[in-house]
Amino acid sequence: MQLAFVLVEPKVPENVGAAARALCTMGFGQLWLVNSDLHTRPEAHWLAHGSDHILDNARIFPDIEAVRNSAELLIGTSAKPRHGRSDWHTPGELAGVLANKGNAVATTALLFGREDRGLSNEELACCDLLTGIPMAVSYPSLNLAQSVMLYAWELSSARTASTDRSEVPGSDPARLGALRERLEHLLPATDTPADGKLYQWIFEKLPLLSNRDIGFVHTLCSNIARKIDKSS
Structure with missing residues (x-):
């Protein structure tokens, strides 16, 4: 970093x-x-x-x-x-x-x-x-x-x-920034209003996540996005 x-x-x-x-x-x-x-x-x-x-x-x-x-x-x-x-x-x-x-x-x-x-x-x-x-x-x-x-x-x-810390092969060094962008696009699709408390809470807690947790949330976002695509 x-x-x-x-x-x-x-x-x-x-x-x-x-x-x-x-x-x-x-x-x-x-x-x-x-x-x-x-x-x-x-x-x-x-x-x-x-x-x-x-x-x-x-x-x-x-x-x-x-x-x-x-x-x-x-x-x-x-x-x-x-x-x-x-x-x-x-x-x-x-x-x-x-x-x-x-x-x-x-x-x-x-x-x-x-x-x-x-x-x-x-x-x-x-x-x-x-x-x-x-x-x-x-x-x-x-x-x-x-x-x-x-x-x-x-x-x-x-x-x-x-x-x-050694670099993880194939990892994206800007994964936190990429995750923020994914959530900005994904949350409105889950009926989470940008002016709501949940939306605010998510983005306040996001910078506190560890490297491992950021990877988990990336996976969660991918799973949610697939569910949304299937139901649309």
Whole structure:
């Protein structure tokens, strides 16, 4: 699994450079930026300290929708749970979720919001999972680069686990994304309305499935599709 750290409209070039250094220190190399060119600023390179190659190879996206098109799993950072969702995870819990994905996910994007206001509610609603760092104060806040360093340290174990697992011959490395598309087409055919609670629950739980469970649900979808074809 490739894990990309995504900075959404960062405000301070030094934070971008420090984030690149944190990624390099923990063995990551994918830095993506949304609507920003701060990685080109001298101040960013001043704090990169040997991580200039990460800044030089950073991918730039116009918006989060473009990031969504380049990643099977989109994870948003938030200081606290939003939208009444139950899929908010600490960094340590998130490491376990990603380690279980095996080769079912080719690319995961972890989004970090703006220094002054984080990610908007609309942006968080686009994410498959939410994550946050528990704080001991009533108004939680961490420097952007500090947050990136903490997640890079916690998720390095998930990266190692994914790298150590052997590929299954003939497996599709984007099976989670393919499963999401299948369900989007299949559920309406089973009279499951897209605005219903069951539909919402299915897509909230989908990103939590392990590599093995994703394969089982693929098989279930195939069986349901055959039943539908026979009855039509």
